[in-house]
Amino acid sequence: MMNEPLFSPVKKGKLFVVSAPAGCGKTTLVKKVLKAYPDHFSQSISYTTRGKRDAEQEGKDYFFVSKKTFLEKKEKGDFIETNKIFDHEYGTDSDQIKNLTLKGKNVILVIDIGGARELKKRLSACCIFISPPSKEELRRRLVSRGSETDSSLETRLGRACEEMEQAVWFDYNLVNDDLERAYQILVSILVAENHRNNNT
Template identity: 40%
Template structure:
């Protein structure tokens, strides 16, 4: 599994704006891991693009076969990252991006080690997060309360991550996010141009 490509693990409470942020990464250099879920698709979502939408029975069978890198159950819905997604990214020689649940993210440190960076996206406050969830139009009053309650718990994990970005302004958040990614890609062991230069002088 080990190579010099970057693995970016992005997490944060539901509705904080992770998907909006990540869609700005170029797909020719970054592979976006597609998670499996047992929830039904929302309007506009496509199987294999936004999620792999599968039944609860199928998900449990995948757990039994040890096919997940990580998985979590949230409000009765399962979410998981299949190991095959990692293999697809590396086979294409792309940097891997995972947008996953907070608890699932915390389980991956020992697996990826220093090859991965962990970025937590936080809302400016819970009231703003609530407004974003309402605007999404996918929550009932009950699920909205559950998500806000869960967000309070998830925010306690923020200091565990390598970076914390408060998404109070999308343009500013994008600048901060890309600054982190660019900085990580400039590290000598990931910088292909630098390695080629060293090779040309027979340094390595």
């Protein structure tokens, strides 16, 4: 691929954490990176107890498990971080990240802000926050998804405002006002961190 030489091989991969309020395009942006640079990036798939949405695939978007299974894995210490969002549990499998980085793969993890802070502290992850251009635009995007009730919409918007206040401690804060421009900026960040990782 023409864009492959942007990234140089590494002996040990780096962990990148991408967080954003719902509706900010984090999943779309990460999927574009994974499609463009499959030799350099892998996505760590989180476990969750929430139900699968129509467009989601088991083992590709999440591992969907029962609360009982999730708690058993948590008790065994399988997760490097866990979080509870809207009464649903989410967890990151520690062996999955370890195995990928040891193979020289950079790992991208899409998780909530609480989990991002934990991984930044424990694994020196590079944390990238995706912001909406405005609260009004975020509302429009959430409404257009057609999956929110009036009540859940207000809950998500309230949570989004709280999350955006915490963006200051992320390594990068990327505003997604245009998908292609945001993607190019994200790739630039990943290239810079890839080279930095090679030189340390």
